[in-house]
Amino acid sequence: MIHEDLIGSPVHVKRVVMNILTNAIKYNKNNGKICIEFNEIQKNYNTIIIRFKCEDTGIGMSESFQKTIYEPFAQEKAGARTVYGGTGLGMPITKSLVEKMGGTISFESEQGVGTTFYIELPFQIDHNIKHEELKTKEIKKASIKGVNVLLAEDNELNMEIAEFVLESAGANVIKAFNGKEALEIFKESKLGEIDIILMDVMMPVMDGLEAARYIRWSNKENARDIPIIAMTANAFTEDRRRVLEAGMNEHLAKPLESEVLIKTIANYCGKVDHFK
Structure with a gap:
């Protein structure tokens, strides 16, 4: 069947x-x-x-x-x-x-x-999906094709999954395994080489909050404007406050949901496809 x-x-x-x-x-x-x-x-x-x-x-x-x-x-x-x-x-x-x-x-x-x-x-x-409604109404689909993502994640499995989600959706992934690596990659990048940063909060050497602060304080032309999205298993109000105070734009809770992740990136990078 x-x-x-x-x-x-x-x-x-x-x-x-x-x-x-x-x-x-x-x-x-x-x-x-x-x-x-x-x-x-x-x-x-x-x-x-x-x-x-x-x-x-x-x-x-x-x-x-x-x-x-x-x-x-x-x-x-x-x-x-x-x-x-x-x-x-x-x-x-x-x-x-x-x-x-x-x-x-x-x-x-x-x-x-x-x-x-x-x-x-x-x-x-799934017994509940309504096929005819999906066929007839306009659907907005988030697209991150061609977006350059700096992904900072120290956990090998989480990195593997996030990288697969992003690349399957057409994004280009630059990997960093701690906050210090992410900071150095950003500082050495040319304008346009990185469109958005996904930053795990808890990492060795330098955590995501500290890395985000250093990025915002740097002299790079786009340091104040580049979107920085926090990724953390802690989703409490206090954690969100700390993320925003560090200069990050958004807070995504782990485990990451692929659709939410893609829509969030598309929202900050201005990519949404419309089709019927």
């Missing part, structure tokens, strides 16, 4: 599928094969479970490495795997995203033969 409308996180699903397929391609052999399948394996009135299967004929994994595949920075130390590079964060991030969505991930692998991953994800069925 085809379900036209499901409730879930398309950003996280795309990130998971992309990570698995990237690995299947990266670690495959010359003239190797990759087989992918999507199947509905369970359904009731409100919920379905989709199984994603990715089977490759690649180099596979040793039994010892299979035990550590979900550990951060884990990589096979011997054999052909070392020539492929990478940070060793792809599978930990994938597992974390799958679990955040309430799903499961498992695999079968044999060294020299190949690997098969199984991912099962639950989705709610």
Whole structure:
């Protein structure tokens, strides 16, 4: 059965599928094969479970490495795997995203033969969407295509997700992993190279509040005008006050909602598309 409308996180699903397929391609052999399948394996009135299967004929994994595949920075130390590079964060991030969505991930692998991953994800069925209304009324869609975003975030997973959301929407992302890096990148940038700054509040070396103050105090031509958006898990009135006092324009609560993030950036950068 085809379900036209499901409730879930398309950003996280795309990130998971992309990570698995990237690995299947990266670690495959010359003239190797990759087989992918999507199947509905369970359904009731409100919920379905989709199984994603990715089977490759690649180099596979040793039994010892299979035990550590979900550990951060884990990589096979011997054999052909070392020539492929990478940070060793792809599978930990994938597992974390799958679990955040309430799903499961498992695999079968044999060294020299190949690997098969199984991912099962639950989705709610949306019974309430009104298709005809969506087709006939004018829709305003926020666009951030071509916007240059300086993204300051010290958490690797949060950075990965935010970067994927922004780049999928057409933005260009410049990454900084603490406030000091963000400040230096901004000070060294030319006018027009950065349109907006997304700044995590809690970061090592220099936090987001301090970095925002230094940006506003700097002698850069656009230092007073460039939008700075705070990102923080704390959404209390006092936190918002501190953000505004530091010279930031807006306060977004974590976990970030992709639509809210894109609309906020589009609002400050003046990009909204109209279509029917």
